[in-house]
Amino acid sequence: xxxxxxxxxxxxxxxxxxxxFRERFVLGEDxxxxxDGNSLGRLxxxxxxxxxxxxxxxxxxxxxxWADWIDSPARVGDLIAEEVLGAAPGxxxxxxxxxxxxYKLCAxxxxxxxxxxxxxxxxxPTDRYVLEGLAAATGRELRLVGAPEDAxxxxxVALVVLSHVDYRxxxxxxxxxxxxxxxxxxxxxxxxxxxxVPIELxxxxxxxxxxxxxxxxxxxxxxxxxxxxxxxxxxxxxxxxWGWFGQREQFAxxxxxxxxxxxxxxxxxxxxxxxxxxxxxxVRLTAEAGVEAIRAKSVxxxxxxVTLADAWPAPLGFEVASPRDPAARGSHxxxxxxxxxPICRALIERAGVVPDFxxxxxxxxxxxxxxxxxxxxxxxxxxxxxxxxxxxxxxVDATPGRVT
Amino acid sequence: xxxxxxxxxxxxxxxxxxxxFRERFVLGEDxxxxxDGNSLGRLxxxxxxxxxxxxxxxxxxxxxxWADWIDSPARVGDLIAEEVLGAAPGxxxxxxxxxxxxYKLCAxxxxxxxxxxxxxxxxxPTDRYVLEGLAAATGRELRLVGAPEDAxxxxxVALVVLSHVDYRxxxxxxxxxxxxxxxxxxxxxxxxxxxxVPIELxxxxxxxxxxxxxxxxxxxxxxxxxxxxxxxxxxxxxxxxWGWFGQREQFAxxxxxxxxxxxxxxxxxxxxxxxxxxxxxxVRLTAEAGVEAIRAKSVxxxxxxVTLADAWPAPLGFEVASPRDPAARGSHxxxxxxxxxPICRALIERAGVVPDFxxxxxxxxxxxxxxxxxxxxxxxxxxxxxxxxxxxxxxVDATPGRVT
Numbered sequence: 001x002x003x004x005x006x007x008x009x010x011x012x013x014x015x016x017x018x019x020x021f022r023e024r025f026v027l028g029e030d031x032x033x034x035x036d037g038n039s040l041g042r043l044x045x046x047x048x049x050x051x052x053x054x055x056x057x058x059x060x061x062x063x064x065x066w067a068d069w070i071d072s073p074a075r076v077g078d079l080i081a082e083e084v085l086g087a088a089p090g091x092x093x094x095x096x097x098x099x100x101x102x103y104k105l106c107a108x109x110x111x112x113x114x115x116x117x118x119x120x121x122x123x124x125p126t127d128r129y130v131l132e133g134l135a136a137a138t139g140r141e142l143r144l145v146g147a148p149e150d151a152x153x154x155x156x157v158a159l160v161v162l163s164h165v166d167y168r169x170x171x172x173x174x175x176x177x178x179x180x181x182x183x184x185x186x187x188x189x190x191x192x193x194x195x196x197v198p199i200e201l202x203x204x205x206x207x208x209x210x211x212x213x214x215x216x217x218x219x220x221x222x223x224x225x226x227x228x229x230x231x232x233x234x235x236x237x238x239x240x241x242w243g244w245f246g247q248r249e250q251f252a253x254x255x256x257x258x259x260x261x262x263x264x265x266x267x268x269x270x271x272x273x274x275x276x277x278x279x280x281x282x283v284r285l286t287a288e289a290g291v292e293a294i295r296a297k298s299v300x301x302x303x304x305x306v307t308l309a310d311a312w313p314a315p316l317g318f319e320v321a322s323p324r325d326p327a328a329r330g331s332h333x334x335x336x337x338x339x340x341x342p343i344c345r346a347l348i349e350r351a352g353v354v355p356d357f358x359x360x361x362x363x364x365x366x367x368x369x370x371x372x373x374x375x376x377x378x379x380x381x382x383x384x385x386x387x388x389x390x391x392x393x394x395x396v397d398a399t400p401g402r403v404t
Numbered sequence: 405x406x407x408x409x410x411x412x413x414x415x416x417x418x419x420x421x422x423x424x425f426r427e428r429f430v431l432g433e434d435x436x437x438x439x440d441g442n443s444l445g446r447l448x449x450x451x452x453x454x455x456x457x458x459x460x461x462x463x464x465x466x467x468x469x470w471a472d473w474i475d476s477p478a479r480v481g482d483l484i485a486e487e488v489l490g491a492a493p494g495x496x497x498x499x500x501x502x503x504x505x506x507y508k509l510c511a512x513x514x515x516x517x518x519x520x521x522x523x524x525x526x527x528x529p530t531d532r533y534v535l536e537g538l539a540a541a542t543g544r545e546l547r548l549v550g551a552p553e554d555a556x557x558x559x560x561v562a563l564v565v566l567s568h569v570d571y572r573x574x575x576x577x578x579x580x581x582x583x584x585x586x587x588x589x590x591x592x593x594x595x596x597x598x599x600x601v602p603i604e605l606x607x608x609x610x611x612x613x614x615x616x617x618x619x620x621x622x623x624x625x626x627x628x629x630x631x632x633x634x635x636x637x638x639x640x641x642x643x644x645x646w647g648w649f650g651q652r653e654q655f656a657x658x659x660x661x662x663x664x665x666x667x668x669x670x671x672x673x674x675x676x677x678x679x680x681x682x683x684x685x686x687v688r689l690t691a692e693a694g695v696e697a698i699r700a701k702s703v704x705x706x707x708x709x710v711t712l713a714d715a716w717p718a719p720l721g722f723e724v725a726s727p728r729d730p731a732a733r734g735s736h737x738x739x740x741x742x743x744x745x746p747i748c749r750a751l752i753e754r755a756g757v758v759p760d761f762x763x764x765x766x767x768x769x770x771x772x773x774x775x776x777x778x779x780x781x782x783x784x785x786x787x788x789x790x791x792x793x794x795x796x797x798x799x800v801d802a803t804p805g806r807v808t
Contacts, residue, residue: 025463026460026463028463028464030464032466034466036466036467039467040462040466040467040469040470042463042466043459043462043463047459048459048460048463051455051459051678052456052459055447055451055452055455055456055624056430056452058444058447058624058625059429059430059432059446059447059452060432060434062436062438062440062444062446062758063440063443063444063758063760064752064758065444065625066444066625069625069626096500096501096504096673097500097647097672097673097674097675098673098674099645099647099648099649099672099673099674100500100504100645100647100672100673103644103645103647103672125648125651125657126647126648126673128660128661129646129647129648129650129651129661130645130646130647132646132660132661133642133643133644133645133646133661137644212674214674220459220462220677220678221462221469221470221473221674221677221678222473222674222675222676222677222678222679222680223676224676225673238537239537240507240537240541241503241504241507241534241537242533242534242536242537243501243503243504243507243530243533243534244503244529244530244533245503245530246533247529247533251763252763253529253762253763254763254764256532256536257532257533257536257537268501268503268504268507269500269501269502269503269504269530269629270501270502270503270616270618270625270626271501271626272625272626272627272628272676272678272679273624273625273626274455274624274625274626274676274678274679274682275626275676275678275679276626278678348468354466354467354468356467358657359655359656359657359658360658
């Protein structure tokens with residue numbers, strides 16, 4: 001069978017062991033091909049139902065609900081630790097945003113050392129901004145190296161922050177090798193890999209990480225993020241934000257701050273209980289499928305994107321801006337095109353395909369193996385080719401705007 | 405009619421202009437008398453429905469939902485500003501927890517000044533902890549004065565943090581007078597007054613405030629908090645947490661951090677969209693009733709608590725630990741009793757009344773005028789008397805524990 005044919009994609013779907021997971025998501029009448037799960041994942045049916053239950057629980061149990069809710073940052077953290085991160089119970093909490101968690105972790109680490117902050121210039125903006133802020137606050141240099149690999153050559157470094165998967169190119173950084181090579185502590189942002197690329201923090205020697213739950217973990221818009229600190233590093237670190245959820249014996253209120261021994265010391269204020277329930281359901285669904293199986297399908301699907309993009313006649317002008325080695329690529333493929341933004345708009349408005357755009361010239365096509373079909377990938381690429389062949393990108397309103 | 409009689413309470417309910425708001429909450433089969441809305445407010449019907457709509461919206465609109473969601477921290481902030489805080493549009497954002505917001509605001513204010521931090525020893529624990537942390541990080545003294553009023557006498561002060569309503573006693577601090585008298589900037593925590601005690605930040609000369617939405621604003625467990633900075637003070641302040649939601653032109657990602665001009669510069673990471681919707685609904689309901697009307701009922705209800713508590717024979721051993729002047733009292737009454745904790749447990753387990761406990765010896769009875777009836781107050785006090793007269797506090801498991 002022609003590997004470029006739709007029939008081949010259909011055969012892949014028919015043989016897909018994860019095919020059944022698609023119906024675990026709320027799809028409704030939605031005929032769109034959604035290739036932006038790397039930005040905001042779809043709504044799992046279990047999450048919709050759980051949120052309704054949780055809202056009812058708030059209404060019925062009222063304040064007594066806290067007897068169960070109060071442990072959810074650590075309980076859901078344990079679940080993520082085991083199922084997604086290759087970490088141990090007691091090493092992860094879920095609360096606050098990725099930004100706030102990165103801030104807490106970096107500020108804690110900077111407390112006892114001098115030296116520069118290092119990240120790569122292409123790291124996700126909020127990661128860079130957090131470091132810029134900490135550099136300004138502590139009078140340090142922030143060095144932006146060209147790529148994660150370049151961090152290893154830097155000297156007089158206090159702390160390095162790197163992303164496991166690059167949000168633009170989809171390139172996977174070698175977490176274990178870089179953690180070993182870099183002299184300083186490294187904080188890994190696993191937002192773009194959590195749930196879709198196997199992560200073994202402990203085996204990789206990683207001691208610090210943060211990440212997002214609303215991408216491949218499907219926990220919904222603004223769901224809380226996670227924070228990981230290897231057990232052996234917890235006791236010496238203090239979050240800069242001393243809050244009552246990090247306090248030992250939280251309800252013995254008349255004492256000075258005395259943080260919990262373990263990972264809970266990184267909690268601050270009252271955690272978002274609805275969001276935590278959504279994270280729990282999203283992680284359970286991922287765990288049921290298994291990250292290894294998800295990864296195998298993701299690799300096959302991004303390979304299909306690359307293969308089809310390569311097969312197009314050159315005049316269409318696309319360039320694959322992601323690594324060609326699937327082992328070095330996360331779950332999205334970046335295509336570079338000078339008209340990337342109007343092409344994105346035309347895909348959304350005229351072709352029923354939802355990619356996303358990252359300026360100035362990148363179209364990201366993300367596959368979320370729990371619900372993306374091989375035929376979705378094939379149809380999306382086919383429609384993309386059609387849009388560009390017909391010049392439909394010149395028929396849409398392409399006023400510069402925002403695609404999240 | 406005897407003002408201590410249940411008939412009098414019934415007559416008050418019959419004449420209550422807010423009585424109809426009770427059915428705007430999900431009550432179900434719940435026969436309990438809930439006097440802990442000062443800790444976690446009840447679930448409004450509109451919020452239950454809105455959350456279901458929002459979850460569906462996530463499922464259907466997917467990432468395109470962000471076109472509307474992205475403005476919700478500022479939009480809901482404007483609503484709170486106008487309806488609850490006596491502030492102007494553009495002065496409030498909703499995101500993160502009260503703890504994180506207090507940290508951001510205090511750290512921003514400390515950036516350019518020397519001097520001590522001041523709060524009162526009885527301020528809410530997380531407020532004290534945040535200040536302890538900032539004192540430690542910046543090498544400052546943290547002075548714990550005896551009462552909010554004592555802050556005015558302190559010298560060489562960088563920043564004062566006070567609560568508008570004391571979480572234990574319910575005492576209202578004179579926000580306008582103290583803000584004027586205290587030389588340093590004052591950050592007000594209005595968590596225990598927002599939505600139930602009229603707040604006029606601008607008229608009171610207040611320039612900085614934070615507060616919680618899950619108490620009298622009924623936004624649910626862990627709903628996001630708000631942060632207020634008077635417009636004229638915004639430009640000079642920078643949040644210590646530089647995040648992408650505070651960035652001007654957030655999606656022009658290839659630039660250095662350059663914060664928004666206005667209040668949005670205090671945003672950090674991706675805000676919790678479900679929680680924001682719940683805040684919006686809760687504030688709308690409060691606005692529909694009007695904080696002035698809510699306050700009038702709250703005063704009448706806390707007066708009834710004090711009157712009934714005073715009328716009991718002295719041997720029951722309760723002491724009113726809240727101000728007796730209703731103008732100086734928020735929406736809960738603290739009763740002091742040496743057996744406060746077992747009495748609380750007996751009320752919950754044997755009498756169908758939910759108060760809360762604050763160690764070592766305080767029972768808090770909170771009224772939430774949108775759903776608390778005068779007969780609820782009367783029945784609760786009657787049952788409290790019965791529990792203590794019969795010594796039921798000695799019949800329950802009173803192992804020291806937690807009541808949120």
